[in-house]
Amino acid sequence: MNKIETTLVDLKKDIAAFYKPDLHHFMVMNAVEVGDKIEIQWFFSDYAYPCETTCFFALINPAEQIPSIKDIVVSAWVAEAELVDLMNINIENTAKGFVLEPDFESGPLRKKK
Amino acid sequence: MAKQYEIPIGAQHISLLEPLHFKFTTENEKIVKTDANVYYVHRGIEQACCSKFKFRQVSFVVGRVCGLCSISHTTAYSQVAEKLVKIEVPKRAKYLRMLVIELDRIHSHLLCLSHVAENSGFEALFMKTMQYREFSMELLEAVCGNRIQYDFSIVGGVARDLKPQVAQSIMERLKKFMPQLDELVDIYKNNWTLLLKNKGAGAITKEDAMRLNVVGPFARAAGLAVDVRNETEDLLPWKEVGYEMITETGGDVYARNMVRLRELYVSIRIIENIINGLPETPLITETKAFPDGEATVRLEAPRGELFYYAKGNKTQVLERLKIKAPTFSNVAAMAEAFTGNEYGSAPAIIASYDPCLSCTAR
Amino acid sequence: MMKTFFKTIGNVFKKPVTTKYPFEKTFIPDDYRGLIGFDENLCIWCRRCEMVCPPGAIVFSQDMEGKQTYHFNRAVCIYCGECVRACPKEGAIFQTAEPAPCALKAENINNGWNKLYAEALESRELYAAEKKRKAAEKAAADKAAAAKKEEENKQAGENQSGAV
Numbered sequence: 001m002n003k004i005e006t007t008l009v010d011l012k013k014d015i016a017a018f019y020k021p022d023l024h025h026f027m028v029m030n031a032v033e034v035g036d037k038i039e040i041q042w043f044f045s046d047y048a049y050p051c052e053t054t055c056f057f058a059l060i061n062p063a064e065q066i067p068s069i070k071d072i073v074v075s076a077w078v079a080e081a082e083l084v085d086l087m088n089i090n091i092e093n094t095a096k097g098f099v100l101e102p103d104f105e106s107g108p109l110r111k112k113k
Numbered sequence: 114m115a116k117q118y119e120i121p122i123g124a125q126h127i128s129l130l131e132p133l134h135f136k137f138t139t140e141n142e143k144i145v146k147t148d149a150n151v152y153y154v155h156r157g158i159e160q161a162c163c164s165k166f167k168f169r170q171v172s173f174v175v176g177r178v179c180g181l182c183s184i185s186h187t188t189a190y191s192q193v194a195e196k197l198v199k200i201e202v203p204k205r206a207k208y209l210r211m212l213v214i215e216l217d218r219i220h221s222h223l224l225c226l227s228h229v230a231e232n233s234g235f236e237a238l239f240m241k242t243m244q245y246r247e248f249s250m251e252l253l254e255a256v257c258g259n260r261i262q263y264d265f266s267i268v269g270g271v272a273r274d275l276k277p278q279v280a281q282s283i284m285e286r287l288k289k290f291m292p293q294l295d296e297l298v299d300i301y302k303n304n305w306t307l308l309l310k311n312k313g314a315g316a317i318t319k320e321d322a323m324r325l326n327v328v329g330p331f332a333r334a335a336g337l338a339v340d341v342r343n344e345t346e347d348l349l350p351w352k353e354v355g356y357e358m359i360t361e362t363g364g365d366v367y368a369r370n371m372v373r374l375r376e377l378y379v380s381i382r383i384i385e386n387i388i389n390g391l392p393e394t395p396l397i398t399e400t401k402a403f404p405d406g407e408a409t410v411r412l413e414a415p416r417g418e419l420f421y422y423a424k425g426n427k428t429q430v431l432e433r434l435k436i437k438a439p440t441f442s443n444v445a446a447m448a449e450a451f452t453g454n455e456y457g458s459a460p461a462i463i464a465s466y467d468p469c470l471s472c473t474a475r
Numbered sequence: 476m477m478k479t480f481f482k483t484i485g486n487v488f489k490k491p492v493t494t495k496y497p498f499e500k501t502f503i504p505d506d507y508r509g510l511i512g513f514d515e516n517l518c519i520w521c522r523r524c525e526m527v528c529p530p531g532a533i534v535f536s537q538d539m540e541g542k543q544t545y546h547f548n549r550a551v552c553i554y555c556g557e558c559v560r561a562c563p564k565e566g567a568i569f570q571t572a573e574p575a576p577c578a579l580k581a582e583n584i585n586n587g588w589n590k591l592y593a594e595a596l597e598s599r600e601l602y603a604a605e606k607k608r609k610a611a612e613k614a615a616a617d618k619a620a621a622a623k624k625e626e627e628n629k630q631a632g633e634n635q636s637g638a639v
Contacts, residue, residue, distance in 0.1 A: 001409050021323045025339070027420050028437040043420070045411065051344035053409055075325045075445035099152045099474070109160055170529035173555055237483070244492050251502050258508035264555040272556060273506075304479065 002054045008066060014056060015042065016072050023047060024054075029079040031087045033111055038062055038089065042069070065090045115140045120456060124153055128232050128460040131470040135451070135459070142456050147448040152474040159434055159475065167429040168194060168404050169268050178436065179472045180261055181224065184210075184217045185414035186436075186472075187266040192348050192412070193423045194268045197404035203394040206270040211349055212387045213256060213265055215380045220249040221415035222373040225467045226301070229370060232460040233310040238300060245293045248286045255279045270397035280388050287381050294381075298374050308367065315450050315462035316365040325446040329417025329439050330372045331466055335364035341413040348410070354386045355379075366465040403427050414439055416467050438472030508554040509573045513545050517567040524558035524568055533558060536595035537602045546591060549575045550584045 006014045019026070027043040042056045060066065068091050069076050080091050081098035088107025100106070117140050124134045132153040138146040158178055162171045172194070176187040188210050195202060227242035250260050256279060257263035265272055301307065317327075322335040332339050342351040343358050359375045361368040404425030412419045417439025424433045447466055454462065494501055511533075520543050525533045532552040535543045554570070562568045578584040 026326050027418075028435070028441070030422055030433075030435045032424060032433045041422075043409070043422070045344075047339055047344070049344050050346065053411070055409075073326070075442065078441060078444050098150075099155060108157065166529065169527070170557075173529040173553060173557075254502070254507070255504045258504070258506060259554070262553070264553070267557075272560075276506075279504075300479070 002052055004054065004056050006056050006058050008058055008060060008064065011056070011058060012067055012069065012072065015069055018054070018056075019044065019072060026073045026076060027053075029076070029083055031083055031089060031109075034059065036061075038087070040066060040083075040089075062089065065092055068092050068094060117145065122459055122463075126460075129463065130228060131468050133463075133468060133470055135448075135463075137451065137456060137459070139456055144451045144454055144456060144459070147451045149444060149448050151444055151470060154471055155474045159436065162434045163431050168197075168425070168431050171431065171434070172267055173264055175436070176262060176264055178475045179438075179469055181221050181469060182217065182414040182416065182419075182472065183262055184213050184265060185412055185419050187264065188214065189410050189412040189419050189421045190423075190434075191266040191268050193408050193410040193421045194404060196408035196410070197406060197423060197425045198268070198400055198402040200269060200398045200400050200402075202270050202398060203396065204392045205394045206396055207349055208354075208387050208391055209271045209275060209396075210266055211351070211354060212275070212384060213253070213263060215383050215387075216249060216253055216256070218380050218415045219377055220246055220253065222377055223249070225415075225464070226297075226370060226373055228464045229311075229366065229461060230301075230307070232464040233307060235304075235307055238304075238307070242297060245290065245297065248290060252283055252286060255282065267397070269399065270395075274396060275388075275391070280391075284385065284388060287384065291381070294374070294377055301370050301374060310458070310461060311366040311370065311465075314366045314458045315454060315465060316363065317446065317450050318364060319362075321449070322364070322446070325449065326442055327417075327446045328442045329414075329467075330369055330376070331417070331443055331446070333358075333360045334368035334372045336360055336362045339418075341411050341418050345411060354383050354390070356383060366461060369465045403429065404431065414472075416440060416469055416472075417442065436472075436475060438469065438475070440468045440470065440473045443468075444473070503572070503574070505572055507572045507574070508556065509571045510549060510575050511547060511552065511554075511558065512569050512571050513547065514567050514569075515545070517564055518545070519564055519567070521563065523561045523563065527557045527561045529553065529555065529557065531592070534592050534595045536591075536598045538598065539602060539605060541602060541606075546595065548584065548588045550578050551588065 004014070018024070024044050024046055027045055030041045030043065032039045032041070037059045038061075039057050039059050044054045044056075045051055046054075058066075066089065068080060070080070070093070077094070080094045083089060084091055084094050085096055085099040085106065086109045088110060096102075096106070100108075117138050119136055119138050121134065121136045122129070124132045134150040134153070136148040136150075137144045158174065162174055166174055172187050172190050175190045176183045178186050223242055223246040227239045227246070230236075230242065231239035253263060254260050256273075256275065257265045258273065317325075317335055319336040322332050322337045327335075327337070328339065338358055338360050340358055342356050346352060357379050359372055359379065361372050404423070405427045407422070407424040410421045412421075419439060420437040422433075422435040423431055426432045443466060447463075447468075450462060450466070451459065520535070522535055525535055530551050530553055532548045534546050536546065537543045552575075554575075556570055558568050559570050
């Protein structure tokens with residue numbers, strides 16, 4: 001696995017430079033808690049043999065707003081909608097309510113202190 | 114402009130096997146826009162695996178995410194846990210895992226084909242395909258001990274061995290199944306009323322498939338040659354046992370049926386090669402290490418690409434587990450595949466896309 | 476299309492493929508994953524099977540003399556065989572090939588098991604606390620006896636030197 005560090009400001013530029021629809025394939029977005037911050041990961045893989053998995057990651061504070069990559073990768077809206085509900089993070093242009101009911105506690109995957 | 118109506122195909126519907134919900138905006142019965150809602154069976158498995166279960170017990174929990182691709186989940190989790198504790202599995206265990214994955218692919222593809230036939234109105238073909246599928250359930254029971262939840266892969270190897278008389282009965286039953294498969298291919302390819310319902314329905318082009326990142330037989334039917342078995346060789350030796358890629362052009366329901374049927378021939382050949390060339394090594398690698406670091410694994414389930422990410426922290430309980438099911442990647446494409454079709458073909462299109470909502474909304 | 480028509484006519488004269496399940500037997504292989512059996516005489520009471528069981532279907536309770544009892548719930552068990560693989564003594568716990576029978580309401584297999592599980596864990600804690608208390612008492616008694624003996628020796632030594 002090839003891990004590349006990026007920041008929220010450079011995120012869209014890095015992904016737009018890397019992603020080519022006929023060579024790469026977007027898999028999923030993920031979020032892991034590391035101490036007080038959250039590490040957000042974007043996983044890509046190539047359509048070739050032998051293939052390689054590339055992961056762009058960014059360490060953020062829980063309240064920051066993450067830019068959405070829906071205009072570069074069209075099918076990313078499902079992954080973003082899931083993370084917004086389950087981890088209680090903030091992604092632009094994504095509303096809550098895709099996964100959980102409105103009266104459920106938000107962010108069930110966060111560690112309870 | 115004609116009047117627009119919103120019609121749902123709801124969570125409870127007589128033709129749906131899975132609890133999903135689409136709200137169509139239609140104009141004169143042609144669908145214009147779709148809204149999807151797919152999280153009806155969320156059970157919180159990722160949270161349970163990281164708090165309540167030890168890392169060796171998680172392979173049994175994860176096998177119960179889906180009833181149809183149970184072996185894919187247990188094998189993918191075992192592989193990612195083996196990467197975290199840094200052990201290597203013996204060769205006989207790899208071959209046995211591939212055997213059960215291919216037997217599982219046979220039963221899952223036949224189930225999907227029979228469901229497509231039922232939704233197209235051809236009930237007799239649905240019954241016939243289910244009758245021909247029964248032998249694979251009995252073979253899986255003889256190999257793994259159970260018809261559906263085979264707790265076959267564990268961390269470090271495989272739980273049971275393959276006995277010689279079971280291997281012989283597999284070869285005999287497969288020989289009996291080949292003419293039945295030829296008969297099914299003939300009906301799905303040439304029956305006039307079935308072609309009227311399936312040809313041209315729910316089509317997507319190759320460019321759309323690349324843009325929307327679809328996986329599985331859904332993508333291979335549109336001409337996009339993507340299959341995890343073609344792309345990875347380090348964990349399971351697929352090319353050694355005779356794997357070949359099947360693609361079709363057209364991208365409609367007819368092409369998806371053909372891809373699934375032709376993949377059955379490849380699966381039967383792989384099973385015969387495995388049984389004839391099974392190496393003699395032990396079944397399990399023992400270790401006392403705890404998982405540490407992070408790792409990812411991709412595997413080809415019957416519906417597409419399955420992706421696992423795990424992170425350990427040197428204790429018995431994992432820190433984070435992320436599962437991505439194949440249907441999760443196809444939801445976006447599904448919502449776009451409906452536009453331009455009639456409302457009456459919606460059940461057949463949903464069935465041909467082969468959703469597995471238990472995997473998606475775990 | 477005529478082929479399908481003739482095949483349909485032919486199907487009228489064939490007998491159905493269904494197995495009438497409770498009245499006819501179905502296919503059960505001889506290494507089917509069935510009920511778990513236990514042999515008390517071979518067990519060494521290490522409790523490893525209880526630690527590895529994924530759903531928690533095995534529990535050991537302990538009475539005040541230290542004797543342990545094995546409890547198993549056939550409705551919670553997933554028949555995976557992890558307990559059989561974890562046992563260090565062969566034959567103490569084993570998997571048979573008989574399918575598990577259904578549970579009746581009178582057995583109270585869900586809530587009754589939760590209560591039994593909590594009580595078994597508590598009985599082990601009580602026994603461990605009792606053992607610790609007895610060990611502490613014995614240590615104190617030993618220490619007192621040793622101190623008394625030393626006192627007597629010193630007395631005898633003084634008398635000896637006093638007499639001379």
